[in-house]
Amino acid sequence: MAIITEEEEEETKKTLAPPVKDKESSKSKPQSENPFPFWFYFTLVVSFATVLFVSLSVFSSHNDPRSWFLSLPPALRQHYSDGRTIKVQVNPDESPIEVFVAESGSIHSENVIVIHGLGLSSYAFRGVIQSLGSKGIHALAIDLPGNGFSDKSILVRGGDRDIGMVARFKEVYGLIQEKGVFWAFDHMVETGDLPYEEIIKLQNSKRTSLKAIELGSEETTRVLGQVIDTLSLAPVHLVLHDSALGLASNWVSENSANVRSVTLIDSSVSPALPLWVLKVPVIREILLGFSFGFQKLVSFRCSKELTLSQIEAHRILLKGRNGREAVVASLKNLNHSFDIAQWGNSDVINGIPMQVIWSREGSKEWSDEGHRVAKALPKAKFVTHSGSRWPQESKSGELAEYIADFVSLLPRSIRQVVEEPIPEKVQKLLEDAKASGDHQHVHAGYTDAYGLGEERTT
Known part of the structure; x- marks a missing residue:
């Protein structure tokens, strides 16, 4: 039997015990703080x-306007080539923008201006204005800012x-x-x-960035007024399609003296195209990124008779150059509580001749909506057309026939001619020549100053 002594036990404990580190050596060395x-x-x-x-x-x-334009189908490029752009000032603190206008017919006849609803453009009414032009009417279709070929965004600095x-x-x-x-x-x-x-x-x-144009009734009033003034169109016959009624109603109320008549084509507070779906991520990419998805949406809500090429043109215009952002931003500015009866029976609107053209090929709910509008405007002429809520090219002649017949029944418009003031120097020459009796000098001096030739024009 082995006997363990105290000395052996102490040596065993020392062997098994872990070595004790020095306090100074256990401290970590400071790292370098050089940045x-x-x-x-x-x-x-x-x-x-x-x-x-x-x-x-x-x-x-992607955002290059020239590259985008060159990628358009020939029909869209031809439509753009047949029109022109006009500079307008939408807001005082923003840069001017370009508004596209397509027109047809003699400028010496009655002026009919067609305004589309949100999600559409003047391209949808190209057949209507051409047909009106052939009937002796000067017809114009405007692309509202944010739609069609008009500017859809503005450059914002700071x-x-x-x-x-x-x-x-x-x-x-x-x-x-x-x-x-x-x-x-x-x-x-x-x-x-x-x-x-x-x-x-x-x-x-x-910082500079592109901001989508937000169109509301106030902005539409400024745009419409400047386009009419620039082209000297007043007085005009207005044709309002879809949601354009809510956008242009303020201008009509404020400028009733310059409005000869108002024609409503399938007008509603909300656009025919459900623009709210363009707010939803993934869904909006599918609808605007692929022809099939957008075709189904248009066929379900807007028109079942549009050809594939026509639907594709609308999709391209809606998608290109921040068009979706502009239309969605304008949607929230629509007055969804707009009361058409109160507006139509107001003192300033009550005396304006009106016509309502409504689709008879839509749903029962849409047909009931047409009768509600006709009831709200008892003095308006009510007719139906065989097309859908979005105009089809095959029905352009029918719509133009209704508009032309309505306009022809009204007295001929009297253009407002504004005399251009004569400069002081020219006025002095005229007075001197008149005092001296030199009529030949009077005519020559006036012609040289304005370059008008033998006949005076306004």
Whole structure:
């Protein structure tokens, strides 16, 4: 039997016990706090990323108007070539925009202006205005801002709006180009802080972004008034389709003296095309990205007789150049509580001749809506057409026939002629010539000043 002594037990404990570390050696050594390597590599990474994103964006022609126009079908390009654009000022604090106008017929006849509803354009009424032109009427169709070939967005400068990642990389890259790669690092070495406020201030002051045009009744009033004044169209016969009634009703009320008649074609507070679906992610990409989805939507709600090429043209115009964003933004500005009876029976509107043209091929609910509108406007002439809520090219002659017959029954319009003031120098020459009795000199001086030739024009 082995006997263990105390000395052997103490030696065993020392052997099994873990070695005790020195307190000073157990402390971790402090790491270097030099920020230079971090900011150096961070600046290189950001510079490389921004150059890459900017290079990719240069080769992208998605938002290039010229590339978009060249990709259009021949029918759309022909429609654009047959019209013209007019500069208008929608809001005083914004840049002017271009509004597209298609027209047909002699300018010396009655002026009929067709205004489409949201989601459509003047392209839908090209057959109507051509047919009206052949009947001796000067017909025009306007693309409201945000629709068709009119501008759909405006360039906004400055501000702290939320922008995309690519746009932010462009801003950083531009700031690096202007200030230098090590500008922020040098500022940090001198002051100990990064110049966040200065960076944000510089970015906001130089930031430019495209903002979708939001069209409402006030904006439509300004656009319509400027187009009519620019082309000297007053007085006019208005043809309002779909949701255009709610957009143009204010202008009619404020300018009733310049309105000869109003024709409503399948007018409603809400557009025929359910624009709310274009707000939903994924669904909007499917509907506007593929012809099949948009065709089903149009056939279900707007028209079952449009050809595939016509539906494709509407889809392209609605999708291109931020069209979807502009139409969706304008949808929220519609007055869904608009009371057509109160508007039509007001003192300023009551004396304007009206006609209601309604589809008889729609659903029972839509037919009932037509009778409700006719009841709200008891003085209006009510007729039905064989087309759908969206006009078809095959029914253009029928719609034009109703409009032309209605306009022909009214007294001929008297154009408002505004005399151009004679400059003071020319007026003095006229007075001197009149005093001297030199009539030949009077005529020659007036002609030279204005370049009017033998006949005076307005």
